[in-house]
Amino acid sequence: MTQAAPIAHRAGLVRGTLVVFRxxxxxxxxxxxxxxxxxxxxVLLASLYMNEFFLTGRLDMTPLFDTLAxxxxxxxxxxxxxxxxxxxxxxTFELYVTLPLRAGQLVVGKYLAALALYVIFLxxxxxxxxxxxxLGDPDLGLIASGYLGALLFGGLLLAIGTFLxxxxxxxxxxxxxxxxxxxxLVFTGDPRVVAVLDGMAPALGAxxxxxxxxxxxxxxxxxLRGLVELSSIVWFTGLTAAFLWLNTLVVAxxxx
Amino acid sequence: MSPxxxxxxxxxxxxxxxxxxxxxxxxxxxEIVGFLGxxxxxxSTLLKMxxxxxxxxxxxxxxxxHDVAREPLAVRSKIGYxxxxxxxxxxxxxxxxxxxxxEARGLGGAYLAERTEWVxxxxxxxxxxxxxxxxxxxxxxxxxxxxxxxIHDPPVLLLDEPTHGLDPxxxxxxxxxxxxxxxGRAILFSSHILAEVAEISDRLLVLQEGRLxxxxxxxxxxxxxxxxxxxxxxxxxxxxxxxxRTA
Numbered sequence: 001m002t003q004a005a006p007i008a009h010r011a012g013l014v015r016g017t018l019v020v021f022r023x024x025x026x027x028x029x030x031x032x033x034x035x036x037x038x039x040x041x042x043v044l045l046a047s048l049y050m051n052e053f054f055l056t057g058r059l060d061m062t063p064l065f066d067t068l069a070x071x072x073x074x075x076x077x078x079x080x081x082x083x084x085x086x087x088x089x090x091x092t093f094e095l096y097v098t099l100p101l102r103a104g105q106l107v108v109g110k111y112l113a114a115l116a117l118y119v120i121f122l123x124x125x126x127x128x129x130x131x132x133x134x135l136g137d138p139d140l141g142l143i144a145s146g147y148l149g150a151l152l153f154g155g156l157l158l159a160i161g162t163f164l165x166x167x168x169x170x171x172x173x174x175x176x177x178x179x180x181x182x183x184x185l186v187f188t189g190d191p192r193v194v195a196v197l198d199g200m201a202p203a204l205g206a207x208x209x210x211x212x213x214x215x216x217x218x219x220x221x222x223x224l225r226g227l228v229e230l231s232s233i234v235w236f237t238g239l240t241a242a243f244l245w246l247n248t249l250v251v252a253x254x255x256x
Numbered sequence: 257m258s259p260x261x262x263x264x265x266x267x268x269x270x271x272x273x274x275x276x277x278x279x280x281x282x283x284x285x286x287e288i289v290g291f292l293g294x295x296x297x298x299x300s301t302l303l304k305m306x307x308x309x310x311x312x313x314x315x316x317x318x319x320x321x322h323d324v325a326r327e328p329l330a331v332r333s334k335i336g337y338x339x340x341x342x343x344x345x346x347x348x349x350x351x352x353x354x355x356x357x358x359e360a361r362g363l364g365g366a367y368l369a370e371r372t373e374w375v376x377x378x379x380x381x382x383x384x385x386x387x388x389x390x391x392x393x394x395x396x397x398x399x400x401x402x403x404x405x406x407i408h409d410p411p412v413l414l415l416d417e418p419t420h421g422l423d424p425x426x427x428x429x430x431x432x433x434x435x436x437x438x439x440g441r442a443i444l445f446s447s448h449i450l451a452e453v454a455e456i457s458d459r460l461l462v463l464q465e466g467r468l469x470x471x472x473x474x475x476x477x478x479x480x481x482x483x484x485x486x487x488x489x490x491x492x493x494x495x496x497x498x499x500x501r502t503a
Contacts, residue, residue: 030347091343099360100332
């Protein structure tokens with residue numbers, strides 16, 4: 001008997017994470033769902049953008065990124081809802097957690113697979129950039145900043161969705177709770193919501209407090225204006241890391 | 257010789273229900289041990305604790321000298337585990353599933369290819385390698401589960417109801433196959449069919465309502481049964497009934 005060492009020990013964390021990443025990414029494309037999902041989401045986003053483009057006639061991708069935020073609230077939980085919930089329902093969770101891999105490797109591998117699918121989706125919007133370039137001279141810095149914002153914002157929603165999927169064996173519960181979380185993140189930053197919440201209890205200033213400390217929208221809008229601020233990058237990556245860490249704790253503890 | 261599997265005074269509670277109650281035993285290399293008991297006796301719970309999926313409420317478990325609670329990664333690299341429900345990634349092709357299981361256990365390159373070929377041949381999976389798991393029959397699925405458990409050539413095999421879903425010919429082939437695997441390896445497999453356990457095992461462990469009520473070599477049991485002009489089945493049944501009365 002030739003014994004293989006635990007992958008977490010022998011080749012560091014990266015190799016085991018990549019093994020999980022490849023399996024999870026392949027699982028998305030094992031059925032037609034990922035293809036249908038990508039095409040439908042791209043057609044929807046591009047249609048909404050092109051409508052705005054023909055109305056304004058501006059060589060600007062900001063309306064696309066503006067539309068992407070509320071759309072992501074529904075699109076990304078559809079990607080993450082199956083990540084853990086399906087494994088728990090079909091009992092493949094037992095198969096996963098009895099492999100010589102750390103909980104962190106499983107979580108990051110699954111998260112990166114979802115992120116890769118999202119990057120493929122974002123890459124699907126690049127023909128729009130090509131179209132704008134062929135029509136004139138758009139602000140490429142602004143476009144790049146918008147893409148960075150979309151990546152960070154989507155990355156956070158995916159981390160939240162992956163975490164919530166780890167709490168349940170029901171994909172619908174995972175989807176609905178992720179959508180609710182996404183709504184809270186986006187709409188607590190909407191000036192109308194802030195005004196309503198502040199108006200309900202002026203002494204508390206709950207709306208302003210939520211917009212300042214919880215809402216993702218102000219940070220996301222910085223990127224749409226071309227402002228790549230370190231504080232916003234840290235805000236997104238810090239929260240993403242926090243949810244992945246929480247997910248790792250859940251996966252490690254779920255066996256007890 | 258140090259034991260490959262050591263279970264020391266292990267108890268597992270689920271809320272107010274005691275599923276496993278102060279169980280102790282050791283299994284050495286080369287031993288095939290049948291784990292017998294009615295449904296709900298605690299067999300699967302004990303196997304889940306040995307494979308690190310469930311922690312014990314109290315007591316200690318060790319695999320190949322590694323403590324299950326303190327060194328779970330080392331334990332997982334030493335075991336091949338076939339769970340009771342044998343859940344597999346349904347949409348994966350069998351060849352890719354075997355590759356994934358090997359890679360996740362640290363195998364790679366030529367050795368992984370060699371092991372994949374070996375388990376595919378040993379489990380006669382060649383005809384389904386390019387099929388998706390969901391397209392395979394129950395018998396094939398069970399053999400795929402066994403192939404996944406064996407891909408890394410583990411020194412300890414934990415098999416929960418391994419013949420479930422196999423037809424009689426496949427059961428006979430499985431018995432021969434398991435006997436062939438025994439050298440240098442500790443094999444613990446659960447079943448609720450005595451005849452099946454008696455065919456393969458060197459030793460019998462019987463669980464009744466979470467308690468170990470019998471731990472004896474098969475030869476000794478058969479000799480006792482012969483001395484009493486009884487059958488192995490009657491002897492084991494009487495032991496279980498005595499344990500139930502005592503409890």
